[in-house]
Structure formats: structure tokens, C-alpha cells
Amino acid sequence: EIVLTQSPATLSLSPGERATLSCRASQSVSNYLAWYQQKPGQAPRLLMYDASNRATGIPARFSGSGSGTDFTLTISSLEPEDFAVYYCQQRGYWFITFGQGTRLEIK
Amino acid sequence: QLQLQESGPGLVKPSETLSLTCSVSGGSINRSSYYWGWIRQPPGKGLEWIGSRYYSGSTYYNPSLKSRVMISVDTSKNQFSLKLSSVTAADTAVYYCARREDGYSAFDYWGQGTLVTVSS
Numbered sequence: 001e002i003v004l005t006q007s008p009a010t011l012s013l014s015p016g017e018r019a020t021l022s023c024r025a026s027q028s029v030s031n032y033l034a035w036y037q038q039k040p041g042q043a044p045r046l047l048m049y050d051a052s053n054r055a056t057g058i059p060a061r062f063s064g065s066g067s068g069t070d071f072t073l074t075i076s077s078l079e080p081e082d083f084a085v086y087y088c089q090q091r092g093y094w095f096i097t098f099g100q101g102t103r104l105e106i107k
Numbered sequence: 108q109l110q111l112q113e114s115g116p117g118l119v120k121p122s123e124t125l126s127l128t129c130s131v132s133g134g135s136i137n138r139s140s141y142y143w144g145w146i147r148q149p150p151g152k153g154l155e156w157i158g159s160r161y162y163s164g165s166t167y168y169n170p171s172l173k174s175r176v177m178i179s180v181d182t183s184k185n186q187f188s189l190k191l192s193s194v195t196a197a198d199t200a201v202y203y204c205a206r207r208e209d210g211y212s213a214f215d216y217w218g219q220g221t222l223v224t225v226s227s
Binding site: 001031032033034036043044045046048049050051055087089091094095096097098099100101 | 144146153154155156159169170203207211212214215218219
């Protein structure tokens, strides 16, 4: 089983600041990594797929990078609506796992 | 626009079987190269993949749940279903259905989720 470890658990920032979220895999997942945003009471929303590709309708302030075991989600300038929980997810040949999440909160 | 909608009982007794259905609209569940999956989220906790079914019929389950899970498809109704047997309070969660395209990493379409509580 591939374990995804996200850091930090909580990130406190102000609107306009840059956010950097990390996801580390216990073994290589190539570029098969996705990022989701989840707000209270809502389903997860796909942000990035295959590590660095923005999903349809996702603003350009969101970007993803990395391959192998280390991945980063960057939000270049935080908007009020960006404060939420973020999850990374990998897909192996058949087994899928999620990270434990990073809570992005307003400072 | 593809839409997924979960339905099923919101309350299940311990030791019984949890049964949920995901109705798909705006696209065929029989279309090639797609996986149809279930993910759950216990209250206040993170996401856990339960399993997926490929359009061809192959199924893949989380090893931690494999002995209790079955995902099936009803192409005539454009629906897929989840059955989880011998439930306990630990199975209380919001259950989501979702779609993933073969060759890609992510679930791109999700249902809104349905809360299932296991309690007597």
C-alpha cells in the first residue's frame, strides 16, 4: 500500500499570500497524483490531475508540480474562497489512496 | 454535463448490509475506459477509497474492506451500486460515488454524497 503524507496538517495564511502544500508518497507514483479541495458539507472538487494539469474551470492561481514521491500544490495568491481542506490522491495499478489532508485556514 | 447522485438508507443496523446506488445522468455508464468508484469519509475525518469497477466488469477493492464489499452495475438503469456487509459503527460515513477515466489519476466527477449512520 502506498501511503501519502501531507504537510503541514494546518496552514494559517492571509488572503493574498502564497500557499505551498506538500504531499509525499511512500514509494514512487510516477505522475499519477491528483489534488482536491473540499469545503464543509461539499464533495471534493478536483483541482489538479496527473500532478501538474489543472482540471476544467480551475483558476490559474492553482498549480501543481512534482513526480515520483514528492509533490506540491501551490496557490499563488490566496482568495477568500480558497480556505478549505486539500487532499492529495494517488492511483496505483489498481489501488487508490488519499493523503490525510491539509487544512488551509485564515490567519 | 455528467451528474452522479447517491441514494439509499441513511440508517443501517449493526451487522446488516449497507446498500447504496449511484445514478448517472448525462453519459453512459457503459462507455469504454471509465472506472466507477465509491469513496467514503467518516465524520470529521479524511477520504477512504472503497473500490472501483471498470466498464469491462473488472472490480478492484480496498484490501481493508475487500471481504465485505461488492460493487455492481445495472446498465439498463445507468446505475452502479455498493454493498457493504456486516457493518459496524466504524462504517458510519458520508459515501460518495465518483468517476475516473482510465489512464488518468483523478476522480473528475463526484456525487454530492450521502450520510450513512450505523446504529441500532
